[in-house]
Amino acid sequence: MEKRFATLSVDSSPETLVCPFAEHSKPASLNSSTSRSESPTATERSHTPLHSASSHTDYEPPMQCPIFTQEVDPLLIKTSLEDRVAYLTDFLGFTSRDAELISKIAPTVNEVIPSMVDGMYAKMFEFDITKKIFLTRNQGFDGPLPQTLEELTLDSAQIVFxxxxxxxxxxxxxxxxxxxxxxxxxxxxxxxxxxxASPFKHQRTMGIAPLNVPYRDIALMLGWVQSALHSAILNIPDTTVSAADKIEAVVAINKVLWIQNDLFSRHYIGD
Known part of the structure; x- marks a missing residue:
């Protein structure tokens, strides 16, 4: 799958869609002989929506092009990660511009990642239902494991792991x-x-138990991380990244986190 998936483009370039109303929505200046800016006749006025006899100006709502609806196979996006990501990135409008902006803010935001991660685990330790998750041995960890919530600390070996x-x-x-x-x-x-469940073959072979976290807590964690990353981006000095680029970068990170959210939730709800 990865070999076939390795050339994904985040900038779709579909053929130009032509609005069926294009001929009827040209500006009057382009074709004076067929201009729709001429005053309507009495008969036309009687059938004009929102026309009022007391009005000094005749209002004609602009012709609008309908939305072009793409076809998405709901079964295919369940089974094909490539098609699912294509749908997600297209829906959210994730493009190479977003990737460029994330790369631009990365060097500065990278510096706050250690403190962000420390803060996230401190938040999870505020509630017993999130803290007790770490009493179960995680995949890849073979060190000492506390047996009670009281014994489990932010400095415990598994938390550091x-x-x-x-x-x-x-x-x-x-x-x-x-x-x-x-x-x-x-x-x-x-x-x-x-x-x-374990997506990694070596874990299944070695009998390493995977992490089991309720989706409720996954979603809350992503929300917390989102706020932390937004704050880190917006606090970058304007001399390093312009205010306009920082705002765009917040939007770009938002898209990535919501895609990650979907790539969590799909394995919980099977949709």
């Missing part, structure tokens, strides 16, 4: 090549590995 993974994910969001299908395949595996 999880922070390494979280930092790697955050840095990949900032530096990934979004034209490469392997980026989306990685994000999809991140989704799978939190559901209690």
């Amino acid at each position: 999880r922070k390494v993974f979280m930092k790697a994910w955050a840095r990949r969001v900032l530096t990934a090549d979004y034209r490469n299908g392997k980026t989306w395949a990685y994000m999809d595996k991140v989704g799978i590995m939190h559901t209690g």
